[in-house]
Amino acid sequence: AQSVTQPDIHITVSEGASLELRCNYSYGATPYLFWYVQSPGQGLQLLLKYFSGDTLVQGIKGFEAEFKRSQSSFNLRKPSVHWSDAAEYFCAVKTSYDKVIFGPGTSLSVIP
Amino acid sequence: DARVTQTPRHKVTEMGQEVTMRCQPILGHNTVFWYRQTMMQGLELLAYFRNRAPLDDSGMPKDRFSAEMPDATLATLKIQPSEPRDSAVYFCASGPGELFFGEGSRLTVL
Numbered sequence: 001a002q003s004v005t006q007p008d009i010h011i012t013v014s015e016g017a018s019l020e021l022r023c024n025y026s027y028g029a030t031p032y033l034f035w036y037v038q039s040p041g042q043g044l045q046l047l048l049k050y051f052s053g054d055t056l057v058q059g060i061k062g063f064e065a066e067f068k069r070s071q072s073s074f075n076l077r078k079p080s081v082h083w084s085d086a087a088e089y090f091c092a093v094k095t096s097y098d099k100v101i102f103g104p105g106t107s108l109s110v111i112p
Numbered sequence: 113d114a115r116v117t118q119t120p121r122h123k124v125t126e127m128g129q130e131v132t133m134r135c136q137p138i139l140g141h142n143t144v145f146w147y148r149q150t151m152m153q154g155l156e157l158l159a160y161f162r163n164r165a166p167l168d169d170s171g172m173p174k175d176r177f178s179a180e181m182p183d184a185t186l187a188t189l190k191i192q193p194s195e196p197r198d199s200a201v202y203f204c205a206s207g208p209g210e211l212f213f214g215e216g217s218r219l220t221v222l
Contacts, residue, residue: 032209034210034211036213042215043116043203043213043214043215043216044203044205044211044213045213046210046211046212049209049210051209090155092211094209097162097167097168098143098160098162098167099157099160099167099168100145100157100160100205100211101157102147102154102155102157103154104154105154105155
């Protein structure tokens with residue numbers, strides 16, 4: 001069955017430090033992959049997506065993610081975190097028949 | 113600015129009452145999803161549609177939940193009868209590729 005795992009439930013980083021959020025998926029075919037961010041009381045906003053081509057994709061707000069087929073991973077990175085990046089981050093995979101399933105999320109806290 | 117619109121934003125009701133949540137997807141989007149978000153379960157896929165046809169509603173409790181798309185501009189999620197365990201934030205999302213989310217309907221069942 002298709003699934004998405006995010007091993008880190010909560011991460012705390014200092015402002016200005018680098019960030020990497022992990023995501024692993026289980027899906028037999030080539031997946032479409034996404035990262036979304038959710039601020040408290042808000043809906044989810046798309047940060048970036050991977051459909052095909054270059055395995056390093058750039059997104060909004062300075063985020064990037066790298067697709068590694070051999071590791072079934074799609075980790076999200078940012079070189080320097082800002083206090084406004086504190087939020088919940090969700091990885092998602094689009095499978096056959098357009099079904100989109102989400103991981104459990106990683107909560108990011110930023111220390112000033 | 114195109115967006116997914118959900119109503120109501122907040123709903124407080126008593127156990128046993130019928131609840132209807134509505135979603136207006138972005139014009140031209142052919143897939144519509146309903147998700148439920150809770151602290152314990154995270155984002156659960158309840159049901160989704162392509163071109164108004166239901167593709168998968170296996171995530172919904174069939175005895176009390178129903179989802180429909182009466183037309184391309186409206187998706188509905190009904191709960192009848194509602195129970196306290198249905199308290200959650202319900203999100204609608206639409207898209208041709210990536211999903212665009214509404215702001216959610218926060219349901220509290222007393």
